[in-house]
Amino acid sequence: MGTLTPARLIPPGRLIRRELEERGWTQKELAEIVDRPVQAIAEILQGHKQITPETAQELAAALGTSAEVWMNLETAYRLALAARDNEKRAAAIARMATIHNLVPIPELLRRGWISRPRDLQDLEQQVRGFLGVESLHFVAMPAVNFRQAQAREASPGALLAWLRRVETIARQQKVPPFSYSALEAGVPRLLDMAAHSTYIPRVPQTLQDLGVHFVIVPHLQRTYVDGAVLWRDDRPVIALTLRHDRVDNFWMTLMHGIAHVVACHQGIHIDTFDDDAPTAMHESPDEHHADQMARDWLLDAGALATFVAEARPLFSADAVKRFAAAQARTPDIVLGRLHTDGLLEFDRHRFLIGRVRPLLQPWIDTADPESLGSTKRRDDMCTPEPAIPTLATETWDRIVQHKGRPFNTKTGKQFTYSIVGTSVKPNHTERLIGKSDFARAWQMMPIPGPAPLRDIVQGPAYVWAILNDPRIVSVNAPA
Numbered sequence: 274m275g276t277l278t279p280a281r282l283i284p285p286g287r288l289i290r291r292e293l294e295e296r297g298w299t300q301k302e303l304a305e306i307v308d309r310p311v312q313a314i315a316e317i318l319q320g321h322k323q324i325t326p327e328t329a330q331e332l333a334a335a336l337g338t339s340a341e342v343w344m345n346l347e348t349a350y351r352l353a354l355a356a357r358d359n360e361k362r363a364a365a366i367a368r369m370a371t372i373h374n375l376v377p378i379p380e381l382l383r384r385g386w387i388s389r390p391r392d393l394q395d396l397e398q399q400v401r402g403f404l405g406v407e408s409l410h411f412v413a414m415p416a417v418n419f420r421q422a423q424a425r426e427a428s429p430g431a432l433l434a435w436l437r438r439v440e441t442i443a444r445q446q447k448v449p450p451f452s453y454s455a456l457e458a459g460v461p462r463l464l465d466m467a468a469h470s471t472y473i474p475r476v477p478q479t480l481q482d483l484g485v486h487f488v489i490v491p492h493l494q495r496t497y498v499d500g501a502v503l504w505r506d507d508r509p510v511i512a513l514t515l516r517h518d519r520v521d522n523f524w525m526t527l528m529h530g531i532a533h534v535v536a537c538h539q540g541i542h543i544d545t546f547d548d549d550a551p552t553a554m555h556e557s558p559d560e561h562h563a564d565q566m567a568r569d570w571l572l573d574a575g576a577l578a579t580f581v582a583e584a585r586p587l588f589s590a591d592a593v594k595r596f597a598a599a600q601a602r603t604p605d606i607v608l609g610r611l612h613t614d615g616l617l618e619f620d621r622h623r624f625l626i627g628r629v630r631p632l633l634q635p636w637i638d639t640a641d642p643e644s645l646g647s648t649k650r651r652d653d654m655c656t657p658e659p660a661i662p663t664l665a666t667e668t669w670d671r672i673v674q675h676k677g678r679p680f681n682t683k684t685g686k687q688f689t690y691s692i693v694g695t696s697v698k699p700n701h702t703e704r705l706i707g708k709s710d711f712a713r714a715w716q717m718m719p720i721p722g723p724a725p726l727r728d729i730v731q732g733p734a735y736v737w738a739i740l741n742d743p744r745i746v747s748v749n750a751p752a
């Protein structure tokens with residue numbers, strides 16, 4: 274819309290009034306002259322009533338002008354009014370488009386990061402609040418170091434929204450003070466957890482104990498991000514998307530992030546690990562450094578070289594498993610490395626790659642708050658000491674209610690148990706199985722048998738039997 278000449282917005286009524294003033298006539302007089310109700314004349318003068326061809330004729334006759342003059346004035350006035358209204362509408366549409374270009378509104382709504390807006394103003398206000406900015410016209414992207422600059426057309430607004438969400442969750446977490454030396458000393462403990470994927474649920478708490486915020490916010494459609502490292506109040510935040518639901522990708526992204534922190538790399542690092550994206554081209558020295566540290570942490574370089582020399586070019590699944598076991602790593606970590614190093618086609622032995630999302634479920638910022646009951650989850654996640662997972666009170670209550678009743682292990686051994694404090698004591702053993710053991714195991718369910726619980730909980734066979742019993746897991750279980 275162009276600019277409007279103000280003259281065009283003068284209602285014809287004002288010109289009629291001027292004519293009346295010149296003649297010393299009142300509105301009532303004009304009404305009598307043209308034989309119309311005074312009310313009708315008043316409305317025309319105020320611009321509320323349009324001048325029809327008949328009125329134009331009458332005015333022309335009364336005021337000694339032409340009917341065309343009045344019709345033209347009227348038409349010009351109405352067109353200008355319409356243009357002004359359209360301009361407002363066009364401006365509103367443009368504002369709406371700006372907001373939608375800035376951040377992925379439908380995804381923000383779907384995830385409950387903003388609520389359904391009442392109107393444009395409300396939407397603007399919510400988005401400003403979410404992004405923590407005064408004005409949507411001056412939204413600056415934080416200074417970000419990309420592992421792969423423009424690897425894909427990531428949308429800055431989507432990245433910004435993702436980062437803001439990460440910050441919001443980190444802000445709600447309480448973690449002890451951070452020290453570089455403590456984190457560095459803690460790296461071997463974290464790497465020990467790469468020996469078996471059932472240890473992965475312990476990783477978040479271990480990191481938090483080391484003063485590192487750990488956040489999982491699923492990727493938005495156009496972020497193409499695997500992870501990021503940022504800082505908040507002198508504490509690092511390691512954020513993951515788990516975009517690739519793979520154990521090997523989890524470890525690589527995590528250790529790469531930890532490497533950024535341990536190596537004192539400054540600023541925000543956003544990392545994308547794509548199977549199919551050629552790397553190295555755009556990478557900074559920091560990225561190379563972090564990559565190298567992560568790779569060396571995850572697999573001993575010398576041992577890997579020997580293994581590669583011996584097992585290439587076929588790298589049988591058994592050979593991969595054997596080497597992984599010798600390195601105390603899950604086979605997918607070895608496989609992922611062979612894939613990224615171009616030693617093995619990406620589709621080989623994919624069955625060895627485990628899924629990671631189910632293992633970290635309580636830490637994943639829920640994508641759909643309504644269906645998943647996010648407030649509960651978020652509370653769990655943000656309590657000062659989120660003892661890894663928590664067991665639903667009802668589930669624990671049902672375990673307590675069923676003391677003394679017969680249960681069967683997977684292998685068919687019958688047992689009963691008693692409750693000692695907040696522990697379960699099966700009748701065949703003196704061992705106490707804590708409520709936290711059940712919580713840890715609960716988080717891993719469903720699993721086909723107790724084997725993955727070994728090293729994770731006390732009395733895995735009993736824990737598995739109890740947590741798989743319909744009287745415990747079913748809400749409508751008979752008492």
Ligand SMILES: [Zn+2]
Pocket residue numbers: 420529533542543544560563
């Ligand atoms: Zn990086």
